[in-house]
Amino acid sequence: MSQIDASDAERTATPIPETHGLTVWAEIDLAALEANVRTLRALARASEFMAVVKADAYGHGLLPVARAAVRGGATWLGVAQFAEAFALRDAGLTTRLLTWLSVPGADFAGAVARDIDLSASAPWVLDEIAAAASELGRTARVHLKVDTGLGRGGAYGADWTTLVEHARRLESRGSVAVVGIWTHFAHADSPEHPTVLAQQERFFEAVTEAERAGLRPEVRHLANSAATLVHPSAHADLVRPGIAMYGLTPVPQVDDDFGLRPVMTLRARLALVKALPAGQGVSYGHAYVPDVDTVVGLVPAGYADGVPRNATNVGPVLVEGRRTTIAGRVCMDQFVVDLGPASQARAGDVVTLFGGAPGEPTAQEWADATGTISYEIVTRLGARVPRLYVGAAGGDA
Ligand SMILES: Cc1ncc(COP(=O)(O)O)c(C=O)c1O
Numbered sequence: 001m002s003q004i005d006a007s008d009a010e011r012t013a014t015p016i017p018e019t020h021g022l023t024v025w026a027e028i029d030l031a032a033l034e035a036n037v038r039t040l041r042a043l044a045r046a047s048e049f050m051a052v053v054k055a056d057a058y059g060h061g062l063l064p065v066a067r068a069a070v071r072g073g074a075t076w077l078g079v080a081q082f083a084e085a086f087a088l089r090d091a092g093l094t095t096r097l098l099t100w101l102s103v104p105g106a107d108f109a110g111a112v113a114r115d116i117d118l119s120a121s122a123p124w125v126l127d128e129i130a131a132a133a134s135e136l137g138r139t140a141r142v143h144l145k146v147d148t149g150l151g152r153g154g155a156y157g158a159d160w161t162t163l164v165e166h167a168r169r170l171e172s173r174g175s176v177a178v179v180g181i182w183t184h185f186a187h188a189d190s191p192e193h194p195t196v197l198a199q200q201e202r203f204f205e206a207v208t209e210a211e212r213a214g215l216r217p218e219v220r221h222l223a224n225s226a227a228t229l230v231h232p233s234a235h236a237d238l239v240r241p242g243i244a245m246y247g248l249t250p251v252p253q254v255d256d257d258f259g260l261r262p263v264m265t266l267r268a269r270l271a272l273v274k275a276l277p278a279g280q281g282v283s284y285g286h287a288y289v290p291d292v293d294t295v296v297g298l299v300p301a302g303y304a305d306g307v308p309r310n311a312t313n314v315g316p317v318l319v320e321g322r323r324t325t326i327a328g329r330v331c332m333d334q335f336v337v338d339l340g341p342a343s344q345a346r347a348g349d350v351v352t353l354f355g356g357a358p359g360e361p362t363a364q365e366w367a368d369a370t371g372t373i374s375y376e377i378v379t380r381l382g383a384r385v386p387r388l389y390v391g392a393a394g395g396d397a
Pocket of ligand 1: 052100184223224225226240241242243244250
């Protein structure tokens with residue numbers, strides 16, 4: 001257990017918002033988010049910047065994050081689902097916006113009417129987009145997606161030629177305009193992986209083929225956070241960082257924080273502090289048994305809040321200025337920490353699960369402890385956890 005250096009804690013302390021009476025909450029530092037966008041923009045100065053705010057901005061809150069990203073210099077927003085794109089537009093955000101996952105029957109008309117760019121990986125998508133645009137008397141903006149080796153979305157191999165020809169036909173009728181060509185990496189988080197360059201080459205070949213067919217895309221894009229940070233040759237016309245904007249590294253094996261600041265801090269207040277005798281098992285299944293008389297604290301946060309159940313006996317927390325680990329099973333709404341026999345803790349004391357200040361566990365440590373990635377730790381945060389915005393300019397708090 002390591003003690004935090006008090007002077008460090010004072011130097012870096014973010015003012016804690018009013019949390020009296022809250023069980024568990026997430027502080028979202030929008031100033032850090034803006035700073036991260038600026039840091040990333042500086043790495044790809046010649047490229048447009050699409051802030052990826054899908055999945056409720058990786059759990060951080062869609063609208064406040066989108067607005068902060070735009071303040072930081074984002075020129076585009078990117079989301080996976082139509083509903084997310086509609087929420088951004090309906091809240092008044094007018095920034096260029098791309099959404100990329102659709103199924104037959106999706107509300108393409110709603111997207112075109114809201115001036116949202118759409119992605120197409122197959123001819124049927126183009127047909128549905130074109131039909132919606134014709135009905136509205138508009139031209140839909142489309143980004144054709146090529147599968148350069150991820151083996152997920154996008155048109156693969158000969159299907160790319162078919163998609164390009166189909167798009168060209170629809171363009172000549174005025175219902176769609178191909179404004180983007182794009183792809184996604186399989187291994188950008190392994191900087192040396194040979195597929196990175198291979199995918200890049202395949203991408204630019206696919207662009208050339210589309211241009212030869214008469215398409216004139218405005219933006220070619222392929223770089224996620226990892227490629228933005230470590231593959232400058234992939235920056236192209238636009239970069240699409242997600243995780244790095246939230247201050248978490250996509251390449252934890254690389255010993256560099258790239259100057260990014262974690263945006264989310266997850267805290268709770270002890271709901272109960274009590275003595276337990278040696279040998280008394282703790283929580284469901286008695287997965288933890290103290291071997292001395294001790295004092296335990298009840299933390300009112302569980303897997304319904306996004307604390308992974310497999311953090312049982314391994315999840316790190318900071319309490320009373322000391323690091324400790326969860327004692328016993330993570331339950332739906334709560335878990336226990338062993339505070340030790342000399343604890344002076346009281347109900348109401350703050351427990352930090354993860355954050356970014358000195359001494360605090362990080363989302364990456366939670367990911368390492370539970371066998372996942374930091375993306376999942378922040379994105380899985382439960383809907384019932386209030387997000388408290390700090391560092392906001394202009395009314396997001
Ligand atoms: C198509 C696309 N582009 C960009 C991103 C951002 O990725 P990252 O969070 O690794 O930067 C994602 C997220 O998975 C994505 O699906």
